[in-house]
Amino acid sequence: MKKIMGFMLLVVVALVLSACNSGNAQESGGDDVIDMVWYPNESGNDLKGAREAIGSMVAEATGKEVEHHLTTDYAIAIETIVNNNAELAFMGAQGYIEAKNGNDAIEPIAVPTGPSGTLDDAMYHSWLAVPVDQQDNFKVDGEFSLDTLEGVKFSFVSNSSTSGFVVPSSTIIGHFADKELTEEDLMEGGPLFSQVLFGGSHQGSAVNLLNGSADVAAFCDTCVNNYVEVAEGEENTAGTVYRVKDDAAEPFNTVTGKEFMLMSVTPVLNAPFVANTEVLSEEDLNKIKETFVSDEVANNEGIFVPEDSEEGGLFSKSADERFAEVEDAWFDPIRELSN
Known part of the structure; x- marks a missing residue:
């Protein structure tokens, strides 16, 4: 009888753990942390301020802590978001396409525009x-x-x-x-x-x-x-x-x-910011998209650094640069290069 009761207890514990894991997989952002992965190009100490400016924007929009994952290899950055170990990433068009091929839940959020403030010169x-x-x-x-x-x-x-x-x-x-x-x-x-x-x-x-x-x-x-x-x-x-x-x-x-x-x-x-919608909730995704394309972010000098500034950054501001939403099809010209 003791063996039977012990076995049943193990089964119950396993079922509970399985349910918890399943819930965590579906309920993105449950730990109140949003993980963001960066390519080697943007992982240097000289761009720490730029990364933190983007992270602060996401944190303010969602009310969650943002953790930055720095890498020394493109493949590691891509696999990190493909394998559900990050909610957000900044990557080139080809990297996004590879990530999308590996996990259809990867979606573009926005890209920086050109001086016109549109995608025409992005x-x-x-x-x-x-x-x-x-x-x-x-x-x-x-x-x-x-x-x-x-x-x-x-x-x-x-x-x-x-x-x-x-x-x-x-x-x-x-x-x-x-x-x-x-x-x-x-x-x-x-x-x-x-x-x-x-x-x-x-x-x-x-x-x-x-x-x-x-x-x-x-x-x-x-x-x-x-x-x-x-x-x-x-x-x-x-x-x-x-x-x-x-x-x-x-x-x-x-x-x-x-x-x-x-x-x-x-x-x-231009390179996109992307999201893994398998681990990022729709609510957080919508908040992040809305914030990215806002005038407040477009005028944030920590994100769009004035052209005459001595400070380095990810994006420069010479005219009307800002972020604009894009759809997956916008990257088709890059897809066609590898076909």
Whole structure:
């Protein structure tokens, strides 16, 4: 009889625990904490203030504590939200698409607009950059040419990076159509490049170029703007020279004063903030969306840093920049690059 009673007690406990776990899975935000995961690009100490400004906005909207999860790898950030270990994330378009493929509950919340305050110019730029003193090695008849990429040491960001891999890869594959290259071919030395490096972040890819590890590197403007300045030419224009600031934070503190030149510039859809609706309640999601697109946030200088400010941030304010809601279909142009 004691054995039977003991067995029944174990069954009851198991059922109770199962019910609790099931309730927690369905009842998102039950612990009054919202977890937010960040890519390596935005995980540096120099962007702590920017992360906290976003976190404070979410906390005020929901009345919940926000915990920031910093990463050193794109895949870790993506898997964290796919596996229901975070409610929110800031990621590139390609990362969002991969996350959506892994968990259909992932939805975009908003993206930063362009200066117009609309989605019409909600874009940043993918760069291919080369050392200034080697620029002639990448020109044909005085003009930059992708033909010169054969046999070079090339640095990407991550194969989950939109502007640091998907966009430049699509451009390169299209240019060398006769070689019938694939994305996989560009991830390793041999088919086109002599060696392929991955910086792990846009900052890391840029440093690969500046310290001589790579001959050409792919990275984006927005992720390095806090560390570099135009030395010659116009922003986001092929042929423009950028110089690393003397007081640049890590990892650029090892290459201060170094210069690079833009070989190629390609517009890219802005990166979204996304939510996992499996672990974030509809009520909290609606509150967060409403707050993101509010005038209060658009005028928050901790989030949209004035263009002439000496403070670094995630987003700059030159005119009417703000956040705008987007639907999944807005990212279809990026999906098509990988098809």
